[in-house]
Amino acid sequence: MSWVSRYRPRSFKEVLDQKEAIETLMAWYKNWKPGSKAMLLYGPPGCGKTVIVEALAQEEGLDLIEMNASDFRSAEAIEARIGRSMAQASIFQRPKLFLIDEVDGLAGEEDRGGVGAIIQIIKGSKHPIVLTANDPYNERLRTIRPYCQLVRMRRLGIRDVQRYLERIAELEGLSIDESVLKIIASRSQGDLRSAINDLEVLGRGSRIIRDEDLSSLGFRERQTDIFEALQAIFKTKSLMTAKLSLNEVDKDLEEVFWWIENNIAEEYEDPLEIAKAFDALSKADLFMSRVIFRQNWKLQAYAVDLMTGGVALAKREPYRKFTRYTYPSNIALLGRTKGERSEALKALGKLGSILHCSRRKVRAEFLPYLKIMAKRPDFKERLDAFMEASED
Numbered sequence: 429m430s431w432v433s434r435y436r437p438r439s440f441k442e443v444l445d446q447k448e449a450i451e452t453l454m455a456w457y458k459n460w461k462p463g464s465k466a467m468l469l470y471g472p473p474g475c476g477k478t479v480i481v482e483a484l485a486q487e488e489g490l491d492l493i494e495m496n497a498s499d500f501r502s503a504e505a506i507e508a509r510i511g512r513s514m515a516q517a518s519i520f521q522r523p524k525l526f527l528i529d530e531v532d533g534l535a536g537e538e539d540r541g542g543v544g545a546i547i548q549i550i551k552g553s554k555h556p557i558v559l560t561a562n563d564p565y566n567e568r569l570r571t572i573r574p575y576c577q578l579v580r581m582r583r584l585g586i587r588d589v590q591r592y593l594e595r596i597a598e599l600e601g602l603s604i605d606e607s608v609l610k611i612i613a614s615r616s617q618g619d620l621r622s623a624i625n626d627l628e629v630l631g632r633g634s635r636i637i638r639d640e641d642l643s644s645l646g647f648r649e650r651q652t653d654i655f656e657a658l659q660a661i662f663k664t665k666s667l668m669t670a671k672l673s674l675n676e677v678d679k680d681l682e683e684v685f686w687w688i689e690n691n692i693a694e695e696y697e698d699p700l701e702i703a704k705a706f707d708a709l710s711k712a713d714l715f716m717s718r719v720i721f722r723q724n725w726k727l728q729a730y731a732v733d734l735m736t737g738g739v740a741l742a743k744r745e746p747y748r749k750f751t752r753y754t755y756p757s758n759i760a761l762l763g764r765t766k767g768e769r770s771e772a773l774k775a776l777g778k779l780g781s782i783l784h785c786s787r788r789k790v791r792a793e794f795l796p797y798l799k800i801m802a803k804r805p806d807f808k809e810r811l812d813a814f815m816e817a818s819e820d
């Protein structure tokens with residue numbers, strides 16, 4: 429079990445901070461009757477939004493029905509998911525509480541229907557409903573807001589996070605320097621989930637943790653850099669700011685490219701802007717391949733300008749919202765197969781020099797036949813010897 433789940437609060441008194449939000453939530457729950465507003469809890473990631481709703485259900489003995497906003501793609505999906513239970517009072521069963529989590533996670537055109545459906549549910553529900561979001565001013569939530577009582581949950585304090593980590597470290601029997609806890613806490617920026625995850629990464633490695641062990645968390649740190657760069661690109665209208673955004677990023681350009689690619693549609697909402705941004709990106713891609721093809725590194729500057737400035741200027745106005753930029757899945761894939769791929773490229777290159785053609789041609793035109801021929805043991809052995817290649 430991950431430490432985040434192990435130390436997930438089950439009652440209000442286990443929740444760190446958030447006293448005000450809990451009180452408001454309780455008062456709302458006590459006074460709720462059909463026709464009342466839903467509650468919209470909002471705040472940064474990992475501050476306890478989902479946790480306090482679960483704690484409320486525990487404390488009041490409620491049957492908590494949790495849904496993620498992405499289940500609300502269409503009215504039919506909702507029917508299938510909850511059917512009539514929303515509109516039926518629970519007479520013989522435990523009282524119900526509905527949680528629609530991460531409503532700002534709804535993305536794209538198809539979800540317009542989802543927003544309408546959520547409003548219908550709020551209006552017709554015989555049970556209290558809580559919604560959570562990171563950014564309540566998200567454009568898509570505009571029509572939902574009037575049906576909700578908004579409650580802000582604050583970012584957790586760095587000191588509090590540090591103390592919380594101290595307690596977990598103690599329970600896990602870790603010996604850890606206070607300075608390390610301090611760094612983890614401040615790096616988390618009040619996101620307790622990520623702080624606990626960091627501690628777990630270190631704690632699973634060794635019971636005794638010193639300053640120098642922090643380097644194994646380097647990954648997350650570098651991620652913050654890329655997050656900042658993405659924020660600069662997506663939130664600015666200034667060409668200069670966008671261009672400078674990559675200066676501090678220690679990732680190769682191709683990786684940055686995929687980060688931007690993966691997050692355009694997370695940030696921009698207008699299809700025209702999204703199209704423009706992708707257009708700029710496709711041109712950047714073209715320049716990047718020319719850099720490699722012609723070994724002309726001057727061209728790289730154009731790729732950078734298009735990726736940063738081109739994407740930044742694709743929007744009319746910056747979106748005033750918090751976007752959780754996500755890790756591009758194809759990089760994860762590239763990383764995983766990196767070793768394999770470079771081996772394969774080497775082998776292809778070798779064959780290419782023997783066959784006097786490009787790697788691409790080897791792959792497309794020779795490899796299929798070689799694979800068939802390689803089934804004959806004598807041929808394979810001779811080829812391997814000739815190429816000094818390994819089995820792979």
Ligand SMILES: Nc1ncnc2c1ncn2[C@@H]1O[C@H](COP(=O)(O)OP(=O)(O)OP(=O)(O)O)[C@@H](O)[C@H]1O
Nearest residue numbers: 432435436443444473474475476477478479620621
């Ligand atoms: N206030 C808190 N008190 C105790 N633990 C917390 C608190 N906030 C977060 N956590 C820890 O972080 C984990 C995630 O918390 P939670 O699911 O409530 O985050 P959230 O605010 O809903 O974030 P998101 O916006 O990402 O959904 C919990 O399992 C818990 O371990």
Ligand SMILES: [Mg+2]
Nearest residue numbers: 477478529560
């Ligand atoms: Mg949550």
